[in-house]
Amino acid sequence: MRKWWPLAVVCAGSFLFLLDTTVVTVALPRIGADLTAPVGQLQWVPNVYTLVLAVLMLAVGSLADRWGLRRVFLAGLAVFGVASLACGFSPDIGVLIAARGVQAVGGAALAVTGFALLAACYEGRARGTAISVFFAVNGLGAAAGPVVGGVLTEYLGWAAIFFVNVPLALLTGVFAARALPPDTPVRRGRFDVAGAVWFAVFAASLVHGLTLDRWALAVSVLGFAGFVVVERRRAEPMLDLRLFRAGGFSTLIACAAASTLTFAALVYVSLWLGRSLSPVAAGLAMAPLAVASFLTSTLLGKVLHRFPPRVLLGAGVLLGALGCLVLPVAGIPIGLAVTGIGVGIAGPATGAAVASAAPPGRAGMAAGILTTTRQFGQTLGVAVLGIAYQAGGLTPVYVIAALCGGVTGLLALVPRKQARVPA
Structure with missing residues (x-):
């Protein structure tokens, strides 16, 4: 059982980080009313979190290769917990926005080091299982945010969505200190x-x-x-650009971006549901996505090592695209379930392929590239699909997401030379 303790603490840390990317959305009206904040300031409560994550993920990956994954992970938990406490006690909107920015510093550390720690702790079939469970929990965390946020805000107040992080971060830190292996950073030289x-x-x-x-x-x-x-x-760059000369790795990153575009489309599905449903009911309506993604990712771990990464990547992204097409025809539950299956396949397959491409000493960099791409992919997707949503409702959102996913999925199926990060 001790074998899986690192997986448990890494999943707990990632769940916290991802939960807070979406948990705050349904609480914004209550926050605005209690802190008398205008919409222009209120939108920075979620936006500053996204901004800091996008800025820091790649740098944190490079630092982790030098300072040690375990050390950076524990530091991220500490920063995240303290900042969450500050968020809950915020007397005005300015303090809340600043505390959310600091919270994202801890979130960036958890996002990057979590995946890299699994790649370092497990090999072979165990690695496939660990990565599959990791991505299953990631999907569950992101999908559970609106539900958890709605329940806590409705019955305990908006501050509860931040206070709940404090004991969870503390408990995760205690177990992580005992479960994670000692650091063995191998990158040398000055930070870029x-x-x-x-x-x-x-x-x-x-x-x-x-x-x-x-x-x-x-x-x-x-x-x-x-x-x-x-x-x-640079002799020791933060991002080794030689990596992208290999078409295989570039395809991995394209698939990671395409899978986040699917999540971006679901933002507008959630908005559409929110017109007629309460925050809790709207969150529950999205449950088929979380359930399908979690079950698929968990089951995939047992057979992940048996298939070429490009086959799983292509199948996962294509299923995500198919789910977007099915939504307006077969209904939201079936469409979300198909999308969830696709996400549950593409996520672990991308993670396993990136982990295998990174030699010792570059796990943090590889994880930083993956998490940064996913962050930018979703931000870009939300922006582009937002224009389509305002112009024509959900239909153009479905079409754009399906087309991008379909093209990327077919591209992933084309055989290419396997990429590996230069040592």
Whole structure:
């Protein structure tokens, strides 16, 4: 049983991080009323969390390779717990927004190191099982957010959605200190400060441009150009660009982005349900997605090692696309169930492929690339599909998500040379 303790604590940490990406959405009206906050300020309660995550994930992955995965994971739990306490006690909207930003610092550490720890702790069939359970819990955490947020806000008040994190983070930290193996960081050299700064400029301006101000997109282009120039000149870069010369790894990242586009489409399904249902009822209506994803990911772990990654990736992304097409025809429960099966296949398959591509010492970097891609994919998806939703309702949202997923899924099925991160 001790064999699976690292999996348990990593899943607990990831569940906390992902729960707080969605748990706050249904509480925003109550927060605005209690703190007398206008909509312009209120939208920063979820947006600052997304922004900080996008900025820090890649840098945290690089730091973890140098400082140690266990150390960064425990530090992330501590920051997340303290910031959650500050969120619950916030006297005004400004303090709440600042505390949410700090909370995301801890969340970035949990997001990146969790996946890398599993890759380091398990091998072979055990790794496949661990990664499958990990992604199953991830899907459950993201899907459970609206339900948990609705129940806590309705019966205990909005502060409860933050206070509940404190004992959970503390308990997870106690078990993690005993269950996780000692750190063995193998990357040397100075941290890539210049790369981190340029990436922060790129990520922050891109997220800001996609969600609030389109003029910031021009700054993101300059930030990305500066980041690429700096990384190409570094002996120990934060992101080894040679990795993307191999078509296999690029396809992995494209599939990760496509799978998050499916989740972005479900944001608007949730909004549509919220027009006629209470927060709790709307959250429960999304349950088929969580159940199908959880069961599929859990069962897949037993056979994950038997199939080529491209087959599982292609099948998972194509099923996610099919679910989007089925939604308006067969109804939301069936459509969400099909989508959940696709997500349950694509998530573990992508994770296992990325883990196998990363040699010792680059697990943090590989995890940072994967989590950053998923974060940007969902942010971009929400922005693009939001335009479609406002123009024509749910139908164009379904069509765009299905087309992107279908093309990416077919692309994943094409045989390519297996990629591996340069040592």
